[in-house]
Amino acid sequence: MAWFCSLLFVCFYLAEVFSFVSILCDHVFKKFRIGVRGKIVQAVSDVSVSVNQGDVFGIIGPNGAGKSTLLKLFMGFIKPTFGKISILGKSPDNPQCRSRLGYLPENPCFYEHLSAIELMRFSAEVSGLDPKKTNEEIIRLLKFMNIEHAGNRKLRGYSKGMVQRAGICFALIHDPELIILDEPMSGLDPVGRKLLVDLVLDLKARGKTILFCSHILNDVERLCDRIAIMHNGELKKILNRKDLIDQENQVCIRLETFSKELSDDMDILGVRYAKEGNATIISCSRNQLKDSVNMALKHGIRVEELNISTHPLEKLFMDTISDESV
Numbered sequence: 001m002a003w004f005c006s007l008l009f010v011c012f013y014l015a016e017v018f019s020f021v022s023i024l025c026d027h028v029f030k031k032f033r034i035g036v037r038g039k040i041v042q043a044v045s046d047v048s049v050s051v052n053q054g055d056v057f058g059i060i061g062p063n064g065a066g067k068s069t070l071l072k073l074f075m076g077f078i079k080p081t082f083g084k085i086s087i088l089g090k091s092p093d094n095p096q097c098r099s100r101l102g103y104l105p106e107n108p109c110f111y112e113h114l115s116a117i118e119l120m121r122f123s124a125e126v127s128g129l130d131p132k133k134t135n136e137e138i139i140r141l142l143k144f145m146n147i148e149h150a151g152n153r154k155l156r157g158y159s160k161g162m163v164q165r166a167g168i169c170f171a172l173i174h175d176p177e178l179i180i181l182d183e184p185m186s187g188l189d190p191v192g193r194k195l196l197v198d199l200v201l202d203l204k205a206r207g208k209t210i211l212f213c214s215h216i217l218n219d220v221e222r223l224c225d226r227i228a229i230m231h232n233g234e235l236k237k238i239l240n241r242k243d244l245i246d247q248e249n250q251v252c253i254r255l256e257t258f259s260k261e262l263s264d265d266m267d268i269l270g271v272r273y274a275k276e277g278n279a280t281i282i283s284c285s286r287n288q289l290k291d292s293v294n295m296a297l298k299h300g301i302r303v304e305e306l307n308i309s310t311h312p313l314e315k316l317f318m319d320t321i322s323d324e325s326v
């Protein structure tokens with residue numbers, strides 16, 4: 001087993017060297033000490049994950065799960081108590097790596113006396129972007145996020161959603177390879193959310209790597225190649241598109257009586273039968289639905305309820321965080 005782990009680790013590093021991996025996080029822990037007695041909060045606990053170049057990777061989890069702390073560790077704003085993080089093949093606090101990163105914090109707090117254009121120009125200069133390209137990008141991004149009419153106005157006069165839009169432009173002005181967004185949908189109206197979805201898809205099409213955390217499962221579901229579920233500082237599960245499709249295919253049928261032929265919970269050819277009070281609950285995939293219902297009707301058993309999974313991520317999320325044994 002030990003040799004297998006070592007081999008896996010070597011493979012991880014080789015992939016990183018050849019730039020297939022944008023983020024590598026290896027057994028990372030982060031503790032905070034709070035209060036005069038130095039009580040310990042374990043914000044991140046033994047998280048190992050890798051994000052491949054060109055992927056859209058989402059992190060979801062309840063409030064206080066450790067999502068923002070993990071993103072701050074990736075950005076190098078705080079250091080892990082234990083474990084190793086590599087961003088674009090370098091340490092997160094390496095300046096060369098910083099200029100290739102774009103970041104939107106959870107609550108953007110910019111100098112309010114600057115306009116959105118001044119803010120973006122500042123970011124572009126710090127990142128060493130060609131001044132000619134800077135002007136083009138400023139216009140393009142302000143237009144894309146639909147705030148070009150307010151580009152010269154001071155940020156102190158912006159609404160929450162406008163600050164968020166300016167923050168997204170700020171994160172992208174230097175055309176970074178890796179974009180880390182903490183709650184990017186926060187404060188955006190439905191039009192703004194749609195713009196952001198289009199923006200993420202455009203960035204993905206251009207080969208960028210995007211990592212974001214969000215509570216809006218709908219957006220996470222439609223954008224991400226992989227989704228990590230965090231709870232109590234731990235990474236409980238990583239889902240891919242196939243997991244979502246499998247879940248979407250799930251059907252739950254409630255029959256009015258418990259079949260006498262079923263002595264206990266049973267699994268027959270992928271169809272699961274369970275007792276719930278006097279009823280039978282059948283869980284199967286959509287293509288088994290017709291046969292399962294026909295069989296019940298043939299035996300004169302009435303179908304009381306039929307549930308077809310329409311929010312696969314929500315279901316997988318709720319199951320994961322309610323199952324403490326995971």
Ligand SMILES: Nc1ncnc2c1ncn2[C@@H]1O[C@H](COP(=O)(O)OP(=O)(O)OP(=O)(O)O)[C@@H](O)[C@H]1O
Pocket residue numbers: 032033034041042043061062063064065066067068069070106
């Ligand atoms: N600087 C800090 N000092 C002490 N505790 C902290 C600090 N930052 C985060 N924590 C604690 O770490 C835990 C994880 O916080 P974090 O902000 O990462 O959660 P989150 O998943 O982003 O939550 P939310 O969805 O509410 O934004 C929480 O218990 C929080 O109180």
